[in-house]
Amino acid sequence: MANEVLHWLQLKPGGLYLDGTLGGGGHSRLILENAVNSRLIGLDRDPAALKEASRVLAPFGGRVSLHHATFDQAGEILQQLGVEGLDGMLLDLGVSSHQLDTAERGFSFRQDAPLDMRMNPLAGMTAAEVVNQADEAELVRIFFEYGEERYSRRIVRKLLQQRAERAIIRTGELAQLVRDAVPGGRRPARIHPATRVFQALRIYVNDELGQVQRGVEAGIYLLKPGGRLVVISFHSLEDRIVKHLFREKAKGCTCPPRLPVCQCDQSPDIKILTRKGVKAGAVEVEQNVRSRSAILRAVERC
Ligand SMILES: C[S@@+](CC[C@H](N)C(=O)[O-])C[C@H]1O[C@@H](n2cnc3c(N)ncnc32)[C@H](O)[C@@H]1O
Numbered sequence: 001m002a003n004e005v006l007h008w009l010q011l012k013p014g015g016l017y018l019d020g021t022l023g024g025g026g027h028s029r030l031i032l033e034n035a036v037n038s039r040l041i042g043l044d045r046d047p048a049a050l051k052e053a054s055r056v057l058a059p060f061g062g063r064v065s066l067h068h069a070t071f072d073q074a075g076e077i078l079q080q081l082g083v084e085g086l087d088g089m090l091l092d093l094g095v096s097s098h099q100l101d102t103a104e105r106g107f108s109f110r111q112d113a114p115l116d117m118r119m120n121p122l123a124g125m126t127a128a129e130v131v132n133q134a135d136e137a138e139l140v141r142i143f144f145e146y147g148e149e150r151y152s153r154r155i156v157r158k159l160l161q162q163r164a165e166r167a168i169i170r171t172g173e174l175a176q177l178v179r180d181a182v183p184g185g186r187r188p189a190r191i192h193p194a195t196r197v198f199q200a201l202r203i204y205v206n207d208e209l210g211q212v213q214r215g216v217e218a219g220i221y222l223l224k225p226g227g228r229l230v231v232i233s234f235h236s237l238e239d240r241i242v243k244h245l246f247r248e249k250a251k252g253c254t255c256p257p258r259l260p261v262c263q264c265d266q267s268p269d270i271k272i273l274t275r276k277g278v279k280a281g282a283v284e285v286e287q288n289v290r291s292r293s294a295i296l297r298a299v300e301r302c
Contacts, residue, residue: 001232001280001296002030005090008230008273008298011035015087018078018222019043020071020215023096025053031090032060041081042066043074045120045206049096070120072214074222085224091215094234095119095202097290107202109194112172117198117205127201128169136160146209146237147200155181155197174198199235212241220249220270223301228273230298239277239295246272246299270299 005027009017013036019028022044032040040063044050050068057064067077071091078086099119100107106116106127115128125133134142136156143152158181159168168174178194179187187193203209212233219229233239249269253262278298280291 001278001284001291001294002027004278004280004296005092005230005232006030006034008278008296009088009090009228011038012087013037015039016083016085017041018074018086018089018219019092020074020089020219021092022053022066023049023092024098025056027090027092028053028057028064029060031088032057032063037063038087039063040065041077041083043069043071043077045070046096046099047120047122048102049098052098070211070215072211072218074215075218078222086222086227087224088228088230089219089222090230090232091212091219092232093208093212093238106171107198109171109175109192109198112170115169115171115174117202119206125205127174127205128167130201130205131159131174132163132167132169142204143197143200145200146203147196147198148237149196149200151182157181171198203237209237209241212238213245216242216245217249220245220299220301225301227301228298229270229301230296232294232296234290234293234295239297242297243277246270246297250299268302270301273298273300 011034015035015038017031017038018041020043022028022042028040028042032038042053047068050066054066069077095107099105103111103113106113117127118124139156140152143149143155155178158177162168162177175194178197182193216231223229231242233242250272252266252268253264254266255262255264274297278296280294285292
């Protein structure tokens with residue numbers, strides 16, 4: 001969503017921008033190319049992404065400052081750098097194509113590999129550790145809440161039987177187990193039966209929803225007045241959090257409607273720029289099928 005990102009960020013010459021999800025550095029490069037003398041602070045929790053982004057952004061020299069961090073740590077990074085406020089911030093949520101396509105990262109059920117799924121392979125529990133150590137109720141909750149998987153109980157029963165015999169440590173084993181647990185006639189027709197379970201584990205392992213909640217809220221207060229925050233989500237759980245946070249922060253007065261005069265004295269922190277959320281255009285969806293689920297929302301700091 002390159003054009004949409006540029007449009008909604010409304011770049012300024014000499015502006016200061018933060019890309020909280022550098023990935024391969026594509027959006028960051030666009031920002032630097034399209035805003036003369038701008039500076040960019042880039043974050044990613046994945047050291048491999050940081051390495052690739054450093055290579056891609058090397059031509060911009062001292063205009064760029066890259067950090068290995070999660071985007072909910074953006075405030076601390078800005079403090080360390082002595083930065084007061086941003087003209088814009090971008091969060092392009094989720095995993096990158098590079099992470100999905102690198103089999104040994106363990107994100108995909110399409111390639112057999114160790115069941116890892118950590119965006120930062122240096123920290124936290126792997127998906128295999130979760131699958132083999134979490135109790136029944138917790139696994140059902142994870143698959144149901146984060147994957148909206150209606151056969152969660154059935155899948156977890158099968159998983160407990162299997163792990164009692166031997167640990168489940170490969171993506172292929174988990175994908176097959178889910179396939180076996182969901183009866184043929186009830187399998188979703190258009191997606192692989194393990195899609196929802198893999199999504200759920202990835203969200204849990206990386207605390208993706210907690211990151212979005214904390215990162216988006218913090219981001220709003222890191223902007224200068226007139227600064228813009230653009231968030232691209234890839235599934236409804238993320239988008240719901242972004243939408244509700246934006247609505248809450250755009251609300252001014254919180255007094256009950258029966259009060260004739262405002263007593264809370266609260267004014268909105270942001271103005272919502274995209275009421276409905278923006279989808280990728282038909283041409284982009286044709287070129288990159290993953291952009292089909294992307295939804296962009298933008299706000300401006302009051
Ligand atoms: C969809 S990709 C971003 C692609 C990027 N916009 C580009 O142009 O190449 C998401 C990236 O964000 C990173 N990421 C996801 N959640 C993060 C978080 N909470 N903090 C920092 N980085 C995160 C992932 O490691 C991945 O590299």
